[in-house]
Amino acid sequence: MLSTWLLLGTVLGGIATIAIYSFLYKENIFYRFFEHLYIGIAAGFFPVLAFKNFLWPKILKPMFGYDVYNFPDGTVSHEPSSLYFLYIIPALFGLLYYTLYIKRFSWMLKLVIGFSLGAAAGLTFKGFFPEILPQITKSFRPLVVFENSEINWITSFENIFFIFTLLSVMYYFFFTIKREGRVANSFAYAGRWLMMICFGAFFGSTVMARMALLVERIKFLAHDWVDAIQTLIG
Amino acid sequence: MKSNFRANLVKLLTFIGGMYFVVEFLVPLESYIDNFQDVHSKISDGYVLIGTMAFAIGIINLLLVYGSKLVFKRKGWFDSLVLLFGLALMLSVSVLDWRESLHSSKNLYELNMLSNFVETIISDSKSKKKGVPEVKERVRALERAYLKNVDVYERKISLVRNVILERKEDVSKVSSSLKDYRILNDKIKNAFLVNADLPIIQELISEQRQIAQHLFNLVYETSFIKKLYRLLYDGLFVSLGAAMFSLLGIYIAIAAYRAFRIQSFEAALMLGAALLVMLGQISFGLWISEDLPAIRNWLLQNPNSSAFRAIKIGASIAGLVMAFRMWLSIESDFTSGEDF
């Protein structure tokens, strides 16, 4: 037996889903109502979560010593650190985002955006090597694979095919030097064809991604929602 | 002169923003700075703090755009009203929910403190920390504090049952936890009496704290505000989000019908690969051939992986170059405009 709140949630969810699907027939007020409600609710989540899960436990609580326990023997769990007050500097710097609304100071917004862009660039640099180096090193595959002193033709073919695809696709996007000659053009063309296979795989996967969303909703309507309404009606 | 200063300041801050991560990656700072992990953690939090301070920008923008529509009754004012209502509702419910959860953890303060205290006594005695009272003295203080709090908690815990009963929720879970809690009360008192080892007392207090937390959590979970929060999240928000995105499923069907035309060899190749992948990932593919999942897997592991890897390597190198240009402020001059 579902609780009343859960039933109510399921019924509301079903109505909301039908409202969104009504757009498929044509745009209407029912759709627009729930569309705007969705945006409003989504925007209302973040601010409190930012406070609750980061600003309070990581910054404000230790800053004001609220995380210190006063033990019954007169000692404390740890000495509050005044260094936490240094966080006022990045906090004030972060407040520069709001100069966006004051024309006179709006240039200062670029200070904090610039800083954040710089940080993102630094992180990109730091993250590039652990992500891409294994990609490069794992591409060096043996073209002829021996197994028990005999050539393993299948793996050898796969490796040759893999490296051929990798190089030809890279070559297709290589615009620094002008491509000349039949061999070079054919090589680049092979890269284009192989990319098409990749895009085909992409399309097949996209179909699954999109259809999974639809199937989930229809299942929700056909099972959960109908059951909830039946329970409510009794 | 003025604009030059402003532009240079932006460039300087952009450089400083990225410098820490570059230096931290290239130089083994842990060899030079004691406890560097802690310093690194604090600096990282500082970076996150800067970004988090922008938390209200979205709300201010929504208020400006939709609020003005509503105030001046421009076209779509009703939609704006709905949006702002949703925003206000979610914000207030989230704040009240947070307040409720803080209240729940506040109830546990004394037990948390005692659990922390006994842990500190053990770790201090292990590390032979100076400037703290003798272990015996501390254990006595612990015992006094525990006994002082027994009655306070008894009242708090008894209230939990009443609240759950009032809310017409399943009281069986509460009853068994209450029983366990009271058994532990006696066990802890007894442990103090027989001068049991500190780790045993620690274990018992920690267990009791966990039960108390479970009980206070039940009160929080069954509160009106928590239920309203879940109704908004699970009932409305999840359904609305899922329905919005599921429209894409229907649109891809129309795209498949209207746009996926075999008009060239490339299109045929693409369609062939798409068909193999689609049939290889569904149950019905097995009716055609048992090998279809393996063929799909081969396609994804070989031509797909290598072609995608080529694109990924190229894009990542380009991304790295872009990052450098951005860091050194030579990418595009965003320090231009009427303010600069």
Add this chain to the structure above:
Amino acid sequence: MKEVTERRLIYLFVILIVAFPILLDYSIPPARMKAGQSLYDKIDTLKVNDGEFAFVALDFGPGTQAENLPQSDSIVEHLFRKRIPVVLFSQYFLAEGFLKSLPESVAKRLNRETGENWEYGKDWVNIGYRPGSGILIQNLAKADKFIEVFKEDANGSSLSEFKLFKNSKGLESVKILTEFTGLVGVFDSYIQFFQKKNYVPIFGHGCTSITIPEAYIYLDSGQIDGLLEGLAGAAWYSHLLDKNYRKNNMEDIQITNTALGVSHLAIIFLIILGNIIMFVRRRRNNA
């Protein structure tokens, strides 16, 4: 006008054909997913010591829950069955609700089946959403103590008070990371930063189908150890749990997967139909 009618007919066709197996509760076994099987084997043979746990990152919202939720549900169930402690976390704020409801529903389901209990604080802890994405993850990987990075769980309780974290250290305590998302950037942050010079935890990834082709390059390079490919991956994983653990098969996900298969057939039919119409029209025009 004709185009609008045609469009609406296709919408109706797709919805009806997808609803068909769901209304009839019809299901057939899922297709084998090799990458999912390897993740299953990794978890099935995993052993943890005191203080070690699985780190489950649910970085998805309602938009991709249709795929990511059944995936994470199966993995958390498997981890629970193996009595591997689970720490849940998200970099995506819209996942907040799932972080709470998912382990609770799995624990309840398992309790009904086995009669055993799975307790919050001992068997799982929900850290909640945390802002910071890449900065946070690189900080996490470097930290001496995991709990120092987060301090509190989603309800504001101090992490050091939980049994699960007693004796836990830094990244070394994470035996396995399983990350579920449709957001490539979030996944990248784990690939880039969730490792130490001498330690990389087992990495299982649950991706939405649209990112399968990209995820395969990481599978090939060994940067991830197993992959759940969209809903089909979740269905295969659930099928493995049915076979090896569950007393009663979980038909629900197999029905969904069958409906997904039907929807694929509908798409294939529409592609073929579109092309036939194009050829007929072209021939008629030429004539």
